[in-house]
Amino acid sequence: MTSDAIQGGFDLISWNPNIEEMPRAQLDRLQLKLLKLQTHKMYDFSPFYHERMRAAGVMPSDIKTLADVKKLPFMTKKDLRDGYPDKLFMCDRSELLRYHASSGTTGKPTIVGYTRNDLENWSESLARAMTSVGLGKDDVIQVSNTYGLFSGGLGFHYAIEKMGAVVVPASTGNTERQIELIRDLEVTAIASTPSYLMYLGEVAAKMGIDIKKDTKLRIGLLGAEPWSDRMRDRIYETMGVKGINCYGASELSGPLFSECSEQQGIHIWGDLALVEIVDPDTGEPLGPGERGEMVITMLQKEALPIVRYRMGDITTLNDEVCACGRTHPRINRIQGRVDDMIIIRGINVFPSQVEHSLMQHPELGNEFQLVVDRKGHMDNMLVRVELKPEAFTDNIIELNALRERISNRLKGTLNVSAKVELVQPGTLPRFEGKAKRVVDRREY
Ligand SMILES: [Zn+2]
Structure with a gap:
């Protein structure tokens, strides 16, 4: 197959x-066509993947x-x-327009290169995602993710511009100024981590600003760390902000996908990505509804x-057509990381x-540590776990009873017992990026 023939395939799926x-x-046929093209292209142009395929004894023509x-x-x-x-990389350097790199906290960073089409597809994917939650050109969207x-x-920046909305490139840090921008520029949506949005809410309250009453902020495009439905409810109750679950990874491009306004799973655009769920131990494919690694x-x-690419994220796949009318498959909320999972006395425990x-207890704040x-x-x-300021008391009997209730509920959820320590509001570490919830002191 020549590269011209491959290029021909891409014309078919220009924005529709x-x-x-x-x-x-029809989507299945399109995915198969794209998968065949991509496999041919990698075999021809990626020495790394060519060798990988040869070692596995598979040829592009085996994809039927x-x-x-x-x-x-x-x-x-x-x-x-x-x-x-x-x-x-499988393109010439002359075709590259940009590099990004992962944080490199656990070893060498990984570098991702982008051609013009790679950047275009990335913006397209995220613009579709934001459109699916009702955002559009009348919105003002603050990007509080690191630039x-x-x-x-x-x-987010380029996807917002592609959608025609106004972007406020706030990046991270200087939270008080971010809150003023939200109020003064009538920001309607914010892209950040869920823990940063909650922190922003706490700082706003200290400044005497009620996000619900004093601002137009209504949607949070949240991702980059696992979070729960209870945390989503709490963000809505305290700030009036609807938390939208977003998904992506630097290796894939960056943030790419989100829930639609139905909030019943994250749509993975089938013309851009093929998603599978596999058993994390054996690598064998699992069916819709079965929990495994994405x-x-x-x-x-x-x-x-x-x-x-093994994402290391644990979730389930939903293959049914969504109530919003979109036919592309959905993944359910990420339930943990294969590598974040901790094993306590032989039982798998996910921080999520x-x-x-913990979020079932109204007395507790948002921060916790394992x-x-x-x-x-x-x-x-x-x-x-932190108590809420209003629940903080020196009544030992009350505190002991609360600890007991928390401990019993944890045992019911996790099937493993845990000691509970209640701490004063504001004492656990805050994270502007991904929250680190687990401190594992065991020696392996
Ligand atoms: Zn939908």
């Missing part, structure tokens, strides 16, 4: 306003149905690290190929489950 409600059978995607070898973050900085090498800030194949990437359980250590062969988990 009806693509989001395309009948499912969508289910054949499982014949292709997985990619992991390690592949991107090993290929640092650009060994995995720079991190893909969050610029990703694996994504980007169907139109030009610079950095992403094929059967702990959060969900501290795990091991005495002898026995794992112990301590849950440290």
